[in-house]
Amino acid sequence: MTLMGVVYYPEHWERAMWEKDAELMARTGIRVVRLAEFAWSLLEPKEGVYDFAWLDEAVGLFHEQGIQVVLGTPTCTPPNWLTDRYPDVLPVDVHLKTRFAGVRAHRCYNSPSMRRFSETIVRKMAERYAGHPAVIGWQIDNEFGLNECCCPHCEARFREWAKDKYGSLESLNRAWGTVVWSGTYSEWEQLKPPLGGTAFKNPSYLLDWKRFETDSVVSFQQLQLDVLREFCPGHFVTHNIWSYPMALDYYRLCAPLDFASLDYYPNTSKEKSVSSGYGGALTLDLARGIKRRGFWIMETISGPPGCWFPMWRTPQPGFIRAFAWQCIARGAEAVVHFQWRSAPVGAEQFWHGLIDHSNVPGRRYEEYAGLCEEVNRLSGTLDGSEVAGEAAILHSHELYNAFQIQPQAEGMDYFDNLKLYHRAMTKLGILTDAVNASEDLSGYRLIVAPSLYLLDEERAKHLEDCARDGATLILTNRTGVKNDNNVCWIRPLPGPLAEAAGVTVSEYDPIGGELHSMVDKHGNSYACSQWCDLLTPAGAEPIAWYDDDFFAGQPAVTVRKLGKGRIVYIGTIAEERYYIELFRALADEIGLTRLDGLPEGVQISVRSKGQKRYLFVLNLSRQRQEVALGGTFESLLNESRVGPALTLEPYGVEIVAWT
Amino acid sequence: MTLMGVVYYPEHWERAMWEKDAELMARTGIRVVRLAEFAWSLLEPKEGVYDFAWLDEAVGLFHEQGIQVVLGTPTCTPPNWLTDRYPDVLPVDVHLKTRFAGVRAHRCYNSPSMRRFSETIVRKMAERYAGHPAVIGWQIDNEFGLNECCCPHCEARFREWAKDKYGSLESLNRAWGTVVWSGTYSEWEQLKPPLGGTAFKNPSYLLDWKRFETDSVVSFQQLQLDVLREFCPGHFVTHNIWSYPMALDYYRLCAPLDFASLDYYPNTSKEKSVSSGYGGALTLDLARGIKRRGFWIMETISGPPGCWFPMWRTPQPGFIRAFAWQCIARGAEAVVHFQWRSAPVGAEQFWHGLIDHSNVPGRRYEEYAGLCEEVNRLSGTLDGSEVAGEAAILHSHELYNAFQIQPQAEGMDYFDNLKLYHRAMTKLGILTDAVNASEDLSGYRLIVAPSLYLLDEERAKHLEDCARDGATLILTNRTGVKNDNNVCWIRPLPGPLAEAAGVTVSEYDPIGGELHSMVDKHGNSYACSQWCDLLTPAGAEPIAWYDDDFFAGQPAVTVRKLGKGRIVYIGTIAEERYYIELFRALADEIGLTRLDGLPEGVQISVRSKGQKRYLFVLNLSRQRQEVALGGTFESLLNESRVGPALTLEPYGVEIVAWT
Amino acid sequence: MTLMGVVYYPEHWERAMWEKDAELMARTGIRVVRLAEFAWSLLEPKEGVYDFAWLDEAVGLFHEQGIQVVLGTPTCTPPNWLTDRYPDVLPVDVHLKTRFAGVRAHRCYNSPSMRRFSETIVRKMAERYAGHPAVIGWQIDNEFGLNECCCPHCEARFREWAKDKYGSLESLNRAWGTVVWSGTYSEWEQLKPPLGGTAFKNPSYLLDWKRFETDSVVSFQQLQLDVLREFCPGHFVTHNIWSYPMALDYYRLCAPLDFASLDYYPNTSKEKSVSSGYGGALTLDLARGIKRRGFWIMETISGPPGCWFPMWRTPQPGFIRAFAWQCIARGAEAVVHFQWRSAPVGAEQFWHGLIDHSNVPGRRYEEYAGLCEEVNRLSGTLDGSEVAGEAAILHSHELYNAFQIQPQAEGMDYFDNLKLYHRAMTKLGILTDAVNASEDLSGYRLIVAPSLYLLDEERAKHLEDCARDGATLILTNRTGVKNDNNVCWIRPLPGPLAEAAGVTVSEYDPIGGELHSMVDKHGNSYACSQWCDLLTPAGAEPIAWYDDDFFAGQPAVTVRKLGKGRIVYIGTIAEERYYIELFRALADEIGLTRLDGLPEGVQISVRSKGQKRYLFVLNLSRQRQEVALGGTFESLLNESRVGPALTLEPYGVEIVAWT
DSSP states (O other): OOEEEEEOOGGGSOHHHHHHHHHHHHHHTOOEEEEOTTOHHHHSSBTTBOOOHHHHHHHHHHHHTTOEEEEEOOTTSOOHHHHHHOGGGSOBOTTSOBOOSSSSSOOOTTOHHHHHHHHHHHHHHHHHHTTOTTEEEEEOSSSOOOOOOOSHHHHHHHHHHHHHHHSSHHHHHHHHTTTGGGOOOSSGGGOOOOTTOOTTSOHHHHHHHHHHHHHHHHHHHHHHHHHHHHHOTTSEEEEEEEOSSOSSOHHHHHTTSSEEEEEEOOOOOSTTTTHHHHHHHHHHHHHHHHHTSOEEEEEEBSSOOOSSSOBOOOOOTTHHHHHHHHHHHTTEEEEEEBOSBOOSSSTTTTSOOSBOTTOOOOHHHHHHHHHHHHHHHHHHHHTTOBOOOSEEEEEOHHHHHHHHHSOOBTTOOHHHHHHHHHHHHHHTTOOEEEEETTSOOTTOSEEEETTOOBOOHHHHHHHHHHHHTTOEEEEESSOSOBOTTSOBOSSOTTGGGHHHHTEEEEEEEEEEEEEEEEEETTOOEEEEEEEEEEEEESSOEEEEEEOSSTTTTSEEEEEEEETTEEEEEEOEEEOHHHHHHHHHHHHHHHTOOOOOOOOTTEEEEEEEETTEEEEEEEEOSSSOEEEEOSSOEEETTTSOEEOSEEEEOTTOEEEEEEO | OOEEEEEOOGGGSOHHHHHHHHHHHHHHTOOEEEEOTTOHHHHSSBTTBOOOHHHHHHHHHHHHTTOEEEEEOOTTSOOHHHHHHOGGGSOBOTTSOBOOSSSSSOOOTTOHHHHHHHHHHHHHHHHHHTTOTTEEEEEOSSSOOOOOOOSHHHHHHHHHHHHHHHSSHHHHHHHHTTTGGGOOOSSGGGOOOOTTOOTTSOHHHHHHHHHHHHHHHHHHHHHHHHHHHHHOTTSEEEEEEEOSSOSSOHHHHHTTSSEEEEEEOOOOOSTTTTHHHHHHHHHHHHHHHHHTSOEEEEEEBSSOOOSSSOBOOOOOTTHHHHHHHHHHHTTEEEEEEBOSBOOSSSTTTTSOOSBOTTOOOOHHHHHHHHHHHHHHHHHHHHTTOBOOOSEEEEEOHHHHHHHHHSOOBTTOOHHHHHHHHHHHHHHTTOOEEEEETTSOOTTOSEEEETTOOBOOHHHHHHHHHHHHTTOEEEEESSOSOBOTTSOBOSSOTTGGGHHHHTEEEEEEEEEEEEEEEEEETTOOEEEEEEEEEEEEESSOEEEEEEOSSTTTTSEEEEEEEETTEEEEEEOEEEOHHHHHHHHHHHHHHHTOOOOOOOOTTEEEEEEEETTEEEEEEEEOSSSOEEEEOSSOEEETTTSOEEOSEEEEOTTOEEEEEEO | OOEEEEEOOGGGSOHHHHHHHHHHHHHHTOOEEEEOTTOHHHHSSBTTBOOOHHHHHHHHHHHHTTOEEEEEOOTTSOOHHHHHHOGGGSOBOTTSOBOOSSSSSOOOTTOHHHHHHHHHHHHHHHHHHTTOTTEEEEEOSSSOOOOOOOSHHHHHHHHHHHHHHHSSHHHHHHHHTTTGGGOOOSSGGGOOOOTTOOTTSOHHHHHHHHHHHHHHHHHHHHHHHHHHHHHOTTSEEEEEEEOSSOSSOHHHHHTTSSEEEEEEOOOOOSTTTTHHHHHHHHHHHHHHHHHTSOEEEEEEBSSOOOSSSOBOOOOOTTHHHHHHHHHHHTTEEEEEEBOSBOOSSSTTTTSOOSBOTTOOOOHHHHHHHHHHHHHHHHHHHHTTOBOOOSEEEEEOHHHHHHHHHSOOBTTOOHHHHHHHHHHHHHHTTOOEEEEETTSOOTTOSEEEETTOOBOOHHHHHHHHHHHHTTOEEEEESSOSOBOTTSOBOSSOTTGGGHHHHTEEEEEEEEEEEEEEEEEETTOOEEEEEEEEEEEEESSOEEEEEEOSSTTTTSEEEEEEEETTEEEEEEOEEEOHHHHHHHHHHHHHHHTOOOOOOOOTTEEEEEEEETTEEEEEEEEOSSSOEEEEOSSOEEETTTSOEEOSEEEEOTTOEEEEEEO
């Protein structure tokens, strides 16, 4: 089943409107609503006083309409009575400034009061709705992020965390290299949160602090998860992550959950009208990669976002539909739009819903209603189908954090480069998974591994084995620089992978924003920037060379055959065109499934079920586009046959049974 | 009488210089000086110890020279003994950081100590100078603004304020929609100032907080006003406001005063040499509109400003004179230049006076002396004349605050748009008042009402009535969005005015910085940006249509005849040229007084007395300009006749008896 | 002797690596290492527990290799036990935020704890190494700067400092002009640090606060110096300053030291590849000017800097060598590179050393080794030679601070203008000293005195006497504006020098970023910006005039003959070309030594010993350049003869015996 849903806040509206809303939702084809994730102050208006009557009523109304319910635990918004009476709930930043109430996410994950009251309200909700026939699952909290909280509770927990990890101060001092700048700890009490927030702190300590912070979130979530598992064994439990890049480690966060959910807001502006689709494709692939299975879209765009920033443009006609299909094409099992109707009150007044404040359904609602009809119609066909990539691109929150702590060169951004590589794959129509850089990669035929900056021997061995077993492994600059303690290897780069890659870096030049040039073996010239590793092959063959500056003529890219596969090392960041040429050649050599000749803005994706393959062709641009399908296929949308030339209107969508 | 004056600080100078200064002032034609508004530490050097001898002497010297005195109450600068012994005087910002002493305006309006000592020093001054023959009036404090003070006293007063307004927490919770994000208050103690200062807070609460802040200033002023009214019934009392846009509500601030005063510093830079004159025209019209009568200029430019920022350019020859005449042309009854001579000491050393530190009178002094001669000569003629607009443009600090709290679209700025409309009116030579959007508008023939975002039924009715009675009412996008609680209406836009305007907004697109195009019924094309309301006429006639994007062909501007008048609705922000064409056509249809063909930078204004009309023609540009007067008139400046073609030198001024 | 050295941190490396490192250093030609300046936590791992064994061992190893040792006192990095147990060590900023541990330079100079523990650790080190044969001298702390510390200890010391300076509050109030804005102090307790940090504070107070801050650093240094002088009378003592411009007064800081040291990191980026050499020339001339003698380079570039900012580009081939020679050419007696090898741990991991993390010596090491060979070979020849300028450019940290407190015009930057004048001198090949503006200037033939804004009668007299005795004295705008209290003179500009210069400023215009034009007596036109003084000659002759705006035709530059010399007054900031033309003419009239026709990026310098003169010709650019030497000379580098045309490769260096 592919479920269409909406976010709804009964508490924002007069009671008299609820029934009409539920009826219209049912008529529109909506199958699920998310409720209550910010409603703590209504559910527990005063400490220990609970009121579920209104929520019972709302859940009941949806049940009557055949609409299923996902309940949010309301711990993102501790109410005023809680923060006022138990101020330890409020986080404290690196400058010791309190994050005051009146907003959301104003809660310290390690606060004893926050943990106690969270456990209780979740237990009350779980007890009450465990057996309700409409309720199918739970969203814990909302859009977790790191807090950078430096309160005494976090400080104490951090010390315990470090003791657990390192055992002794001697060991910790050695691992972090605290001797630099006299940072040696002689008593555990000296270990503090990163007060002051400067970039001058020890990078090993800073990276461990980020790990501790992720662990704090995970532990806070687990507290709730334990309750839900106990009372609601039949319900799924998920969390709605938001956005990339992200310091919080989503892989560790989602490990104990049933599936990941994503809040997805593709940018509506004209200048991002194309890039937004490619960035979105990566985000969706990442969301699917978290648990390596289908996921939910728990929020997505229904109108212009805005409020604490100027409103975005309204979605163009077709935009809402096309991006919802993009989610499904890349693995979403449910698509929940945020939200049913724009809120008349509060801080999200201009984060628009499907229906405007006027409560007169308009263009966006009509488009959404059509979308519901389509999805519901195809839901049976798609049921059980899955997205499976032949190629993988590796991603890591740890690497993101490490590069945030120590920027390498002007303009060199870990996640932007990931986008660059993924966009090239997407434009080539290569079916790509985006997966955790530390997971098992067996079976992938092409592995793009950007900047594996933190790399230990064991992991290097796995990657080498993948290549030996037949994979084409693509490494880039800043690979093998450090061990997991964020301490530099005293060995030639790319460190633990130097031997396997058959190349070492004799020297590097952080060229930053400067544009330089490189030339490949066909004599084609490409711009490169950010970084230049000057390569000394030791077994590898150069396949591109720098073409200017003092390192003109030195190898920039090498390839080494290894067992049944090979390792490519790219010492610089080239323009997109280079990756398209390189990846195309590599993919074609190893015979990856592809669709060639995709116009700018058009993406494909494939969902497979047994022998069946459903090809999604999405025009995420404002221009009409032509796609060569390479054959004639049955359209799932309108039962006609389409191809070999397929014309897509702006934001047009086609889905075919692909043979 | 039109009075020329200067600001003078006897306390900055050796006693020996005072007499010479007073003599030269008298010789120059100066009629009034402002004294003492920062002199608390001299008047009360220690707690309870007063010293008025020096001020007696200074006031006496001016009296001898026939110069009148305006005294400032010194409460903008609490002295060190006060802030040091009573630290509650110092404001505390949203991050709980103290605004420390050593500056100015470092005083909390709700501080009990500040209020007590302010009341006392004002009483001492009032008692002493109530009967002095030189003293004619008072300026309370200096350039009030909002504090955003979050000290415990403000917190407590805010709670009282909210109790007074809402009666119960239930009522407050409902009015503000606190249910969003669990913000419900269950005890009054939970109600706090906006600590943390983020844009994520509840917009209804934030707007009320601004109202409370204005009320705090008003109350602090009233404390002093009560003393002055008691002791000095024969003196006027004013306050010198500074600059627009402004979060503090000047209308409420000035309500109990005799007249408003303005500190006016037109920009001297080359790139603002034209825009500065138009922005200034609006500022002056606003100042006149505060009390709908003549006002004082309490400070204006005498040389390059500077100090805590790099100095501006020096005023070009003619600049000081021309902008002083602009003040008078638009309603000033006195023009006080800041200041006599540049201070040799302290934080304002480079906020230059008419005479430089050298104490050698130079070019600027000479120009000023000539100006005094002119103004004194014409003073009798102009005495009793008034500025009265035929058109009105509506302005509101409330709307400004509401848009600051929730920016609508990239580049959409309430006050900048106000300037745009006013500039078009000024370039057309339409005589325009700028008035409080909540006042009675009877009698105006053309009313420009930009973005009446907060709008209740009663006010909508008044506007509709004005139209029915014959006015042309111009509405724009973002009209009728919310009620006074900053809560959205659940009805089609423009909300309470939709029916009268004969149009609804089916959808809107916050296009922000993008340039789009619209076309009028003559086929003329205009750029538009910021926002597009897509209009559905229901009684109104479209008169312009969008010309691109998915809404091409949809109405952008409509007009509806209503009773003896009409309502124009403009759904976007067009380029200036559009407003000039539209307003010209409308003004000519209803026969407004105008002077056509004004060159860029040239402004007119009219002061009337009975049947007499004095036309001011000001060239506020660096170029020589020609103006077609449409006849020959007597010049008030040199008793010649001028016209029909009038040549104005750069910064040239002409004043004629206009028939 | 000219010493080559490196910075080395034995504590960063396994003990096993030390010997190999020392051996390789000796083989490379390294004569000196700096050790231990951040090692407090190893030397005193707990309060009162000392461990010198590791340092003994390291010093011993270097001694065995014949390498001399400079020891740093480790007070820049108080260890965790110290800051944790004695929190008064940590500075507190103007917003009362603590500068927390975990960084460096986190110590209040006035903290009693910091002073006590600093004195003790320095005494322990001094006792231990006073007699060690390898140790030759000391570096106190590291890269001192002002703290802006507002802690209670600083507050109390500031009050004492002000009492010492002014005696009474009456005197202080008068000197600072506190009467402005009611800032009068009536009790000493009211005198505070500049809390809040705003630009609205009294400028006289702010300048004295900077003076107090310098005195705090000087006093903290003196505490250590007293110990070192007592225990190590045979050792030199220095401090490594960093960078210009600087609020800390280096002249006062270095007065009690044996010589100044400089940390010198010329910029490697392409866009600064030329300006960096000229800026560096000024920095080196300033370093030499501090004590008017030879100095040490205590750190200089070995590879890409980076860490808390994105890495710079790697030095181009030849860059390390050329800039090391630039140091020697301009007076360095030792050049210590930072550092031997890039640190694998800690906050400076990417502030690269000569050898990369890989520990494989590469291109940069090879270049450095060649440099060591050259320098060691020439060391005997250059021994005893000195750099002596014929011209002087005046510099002052006081003026820098005064202009920071009150920026004069948009884009007018005291130090940038100093660079402009110095660059013109450098391009003309004029041998220039950069000296403290308050020192004796007898003997200089050309004195460039930029913006002597703070100027008293006595100093004016000295400058006038220099001119009368034959010097050509060049004054600029903003001369003679204020007395030393930062209070404006009440007299025509240039104040105390107006009579001698034979010119007054009738008016000025802070034109800021606008480009205007001036014309010299040959009719050549030049752009000018920032500021225009309109000059009224009174004895001086105009030699350039403004050519636009309302002051067109008024004098911009004047010259007045005075005794055997003359005074030039330049009322604006012209483009570089003007200074080149003006200085060339003046220099040639008075017969200064010069080398004409230097290409962009090529610099010369001369070291003299008795009758011998060694000419350094440095190509600090990325282009090959031709220089006309005007004769044939013996090269010191390769014993060939070079000239009259000399070709220099990119970053090429030549040194000849100049006749």
